[in-house]
Amino acid sequence: MKTSIATVSISGDLREKLEAIAAAGFDGVEIFENDFLAFDRSPAEVRRMAEDLGLEITLFQPFRDFEGLPEPQRSAAFDRAERKFDLMEELGAPLMLVCSSVAPAALGGIDRAAADFRELGERAGKRGLKVGFEALAWGRHVNDHRDAWEVVRRADHASVGLILDSFHSLSRKINPDTIRAIPGDKIFIVQLADAPALDMDLLYWSRHFRNMPGEGDLPVVEFARAVAATGYAGPLSLEIFNDQFRSGSPRTIALDGHRSLIYLMDQVREAEPEVAPRVPALPPRVPVKGVSFVEFTADETEADTLRGMLGQLGFARTGRHRTKSVERFSQGAINIIINTEREGLAHAAYLTHGTSAYAMGLLVEDAAATLERAKALGAQNFAQRVGPGELSIPAVRGVGGGVIYFLDDHSDLASVWDVEFAPEPGTARADAALVGFDHVAQTMNYEEMLTWILFYRSIFVVDKGPMVDVVDPSGLVRSQVIANGEGSLRLTLNGAESRRTLAGHFIAETFGSSVQHIAFSSADIFATARALKANGLKSLEISRNYYDDLAARLGLDADMIGKLAEHNILYDRDAGGEFFQLYTPNFGEGFFFEVVQRVGTYAGYGAVNAPFRIAAQKRSIRPAV
Numbered sequence: 001m002k003t004s005i006a007t008v009s010i011s012g013d014l015r016e017k018l019e020a021i022a023a024a025g026f027d028g029v030e031i032f033e034n035d036f037l038a039f040d041r042s043p044a045e046v047r048r049m050a051e052d053l054g055l056e057i058t059l060f061q062p063f064r065d066f067e068g069l070p071e072p073q074r075s076a077a078f079d080r081a082e083r084k085f086d087l088m089e090e091l092g093a094p095l096m097l098v099c100s101s102v103a104p105a106a107l108g109g110i111d112r113a114a115a116d117f118r119e120l121g122e123r124a125g126k127r128g129l130k131v132g133f134e135a136l137a138w139g140r141h142v143n144d145h146r147d148a149w150e151v152v153r154r155a156d157h158a159s160v161g162l163i164l165d166s167f168h169s170l171s172r173k174i175n176p177d178t179i180r181a182i183p184g185d186k187i188f189i190v191q192l193a194d195a196p197a198l199d200m201d202l203l204y205w206s207r208h209f210r211n212m213p214g215e216g217d218l219p220v221v222e223f224a225r226a227v228a229a230t231g232y233a234g235p236l237s238l239e240i241f242n243d244q245f246r247s248g249s250p251r252t253i254a255l256d257g258h259r260s261l262i263y264l265m266d267q268v269r270e271a272e273p274e275v276a277p278r279v280p281a282l283p284p285r286v287p288v289k290g291v292s293f294v295e296f297t298a299d300e301t302e303a304d305t306l307r308g309m310l311g312q313l314g315f316a317r318t319g320r321h322r323t324k325s326v327e328r329f330s331q332g333a334i335n336i337i338i339n340t341e342r343e344g345l346a347h348a349a350y351l352t353h354g355t356s357a358y359a360m361g362l363l364v365e366d367a368a369a370t371l372e373r374a375k376a377l378g379a380q381n382f383a384q385r386v387g388p389g390e391l392s393i394p395a396v397r398g399v400g401g402g403v404i405y406f407l408d409d410h411s412d413l414a415s416v417w418d419v420e421f422a423p424e425p426g427t428a429r430a431d432a433a434l435v436g437f438d439h440v441a442q443t444m445n446y447e448e449m450l451t452w453i454l455f456y457r458s459i460f461v462v463d464k465g466p467m468v469d470v471v472d473p474s475g476l477v478r479s480q481v482i483a484n485g486e487g488s489l490r491l492t493l494n495g496a497e498s499r500r501t502l503a504g505h506f507i508a509e510t511f512g513s514s515v516q517h518i519a520f521s522s523a524d525i526f527a528t529a530r531a532l533k534a535n536g537l538k539s540l541e542i543s544r545n546y547y548d549d550l551a552a553r554l555g556l557d558a559d560m561i562g563k564l565a566e567h568n569i570l571y572d573r574d575a576g577g578e579f580f581q582l583y584t585p586n587f588g589e590g591f592f593f594e595v596v597q598r599v600g601t602y603a604g605y606g607a608v609n610a611p612f613r614i615a616a617q618k619r620s621i622r623p624a625v
């Protein structure tokens with residue numbers, strides 16, 4: 001399978017775009033006309049640039065408002081096409097993308113359009129060029145790939161073919177299986193894009209909100225399967241119009257794009273191995289059995305504060321690393337590591353971000369296979385010097401340059417705690433009955449969210465929930481859940497757009513994205529709350545107004561409201577059950593722990609409570625004067 005991407009998909013000038021596209025590993029590139037027009041190099045120079053970078057120019061686009069015109073506009077359109085054919089010859093672009101007309105003057109009629117294309121194909125063919133017809137979802141007369149195909153079929157010319165674009169077909173909810181009957185050799189190129197489910201004007205949606213396959217909500221896999229079933233053997237080409245990508249890092253966006261295509265074809269291969277083009281088989285997406293540990297990097301002073309807070313939360317120190325200044329704290333199935341080493345990545349992370357939860361360990365079936373899949377999907381392998389008596393734990397870089405370690409029960413990784421840590425008797429203060437990690441929340445710039453959604457989705461068996469707006473008194477924070485069905489991995493990605501929100505403040509002050517809170521699950525939140533109190537932890541104080549509203553809104557009895565208010569416990573419920581939450585005070589620039597109890601099958605994260613919790617946290621950072 002060959003990969004390609006349209007220059008319009010990423011930011012920069014044409015040279016920066018081509019360099020980023022080549023560096024990400026694409027085979028080809030679609031030259032988007034405006035990117036060329038805005039560039040100050042000749043077509044021959046652009047051709048050479050692409051060649052030097054090892055990029056094939058897959059097509060030139062778009063040629064607009066061509067078919068169905070009456071004279072004299074019709075002749076003028078052919079003249080215009082000839083000029084662009086001249087340019088394509090100089091660029092070395094073999095194929096012109098002609099998108100369906102939106103011109104008010106255009107006349108309908110499949111046969112009229114077919115005749116126009118036959119003549120265009122004849123003229124292109126004389127120069128060894130080809131033309132492809134793409135139905136824009138908002139085309140005046142042709143806005144469905146089935147009609148575009150009928151035009152191409154009737155044009156019946158070797159130099160005329162069909163161009164498919166997943167956005168145009170899927171945004172109109174056209175069944176992708178209608179593609180299966182089209183002969184693969186008449187499909188000249190396939191453009192791919194996903195998009196979030198939004199109810200909006202098709203053109204506006206297409207020009208501003210497209211994203212990489214796997215980042216959105218459209219059935220792009222079904223589309224790609226149908227394409228594969230036709231025997232189509234040309235490149236899969238990303239064409240992503242997205243405001244955020246246009247202002248993002250060219251390298252990151254190009255890498256995300258490449259990852260999205262590998263992931264997409266992997267899904268096609270899994271679903272329909274008999275039709276998938278030859279793509280290397282990857283280890284399958286990885287089910288995560290649980291979060292095994294979260295590791296903090298800290299200096300000695302802050303490590304003390306953290307130890308104190310963990311103690312109040314009912315953790316006991318259960319181990320010390322045999323050779324490093326690394327400690328293990330445990331409770332239930334939870335392991336928290338505090339690393340105060342003066343070298344290695346932990347220290348580098350400390351120097352960059354300050355005290356922070358920079359690493360986590362995930363328990364998987366096969367750590368080595370997980371690493372292999374992650375690497376095949378472009379994740380950056382992380383390996384540091386393995387000291388005597390230490391295990392080499394497979395790992396990749398994650399959000400904010402942090403690390404995700406992979407542990408399993410089958411290799412010698414199963415004994416990591418015994419091998420690397422000398423056990424301590426570990427006396428806890430009042431045990432707080434915490435049982436496990438409920439979720440880990442990673443805060444990042446809003447622009448990074450799609451990157452990490454794709455990262456997690458492509459490597460692990462996880463689903464993404466809808467993007468939720470969380471109201472901070474100083475702005476919006478977008479929140480996206482990445483979780484598996486069993487709840488053994490739950491991550492919340494929070495995207496900050498403003499520095500003034502709690503999340504924005506956190507990433508500004510810690511110089512980048514990282515874990516902002518860790519939520520532990522409790523089997524009995526009231527017992528936990530009493531233990532925390534006995535341990536001297538003062539939970540985040542929630543406004544009394546919240547509890548009055550809770551009584552009014554959910555009809556809880558006075559007794560229950562009293563108990564919730566006494567311990568500053570927030571409450572929510574859904575059709576499946578109930579949810580209780582309480583928060584520790586902030587640590588540093590906005591890090592905190594949360595304790596939750598899920599009753600029944602409550603599936604959310606208490607999003608309705610977030611504005612009140614955030615307001616309370618902001619009060620505690622800057623006490624009212």
Ligand SMILES: O=C(O)c1ccc(O)c(O)c1
Pocket residue numbers: 061062097099134136165191206207239
């Ligand atoms: O939005 C557009 O005009 C446009 C142009 C060319 C394409 O291939 C496309 O999908 C959309």
Ligand SMILES: [Mg+2]
Pocket residue numbers: 134165191239
């Ligand atoms: Mg297109």
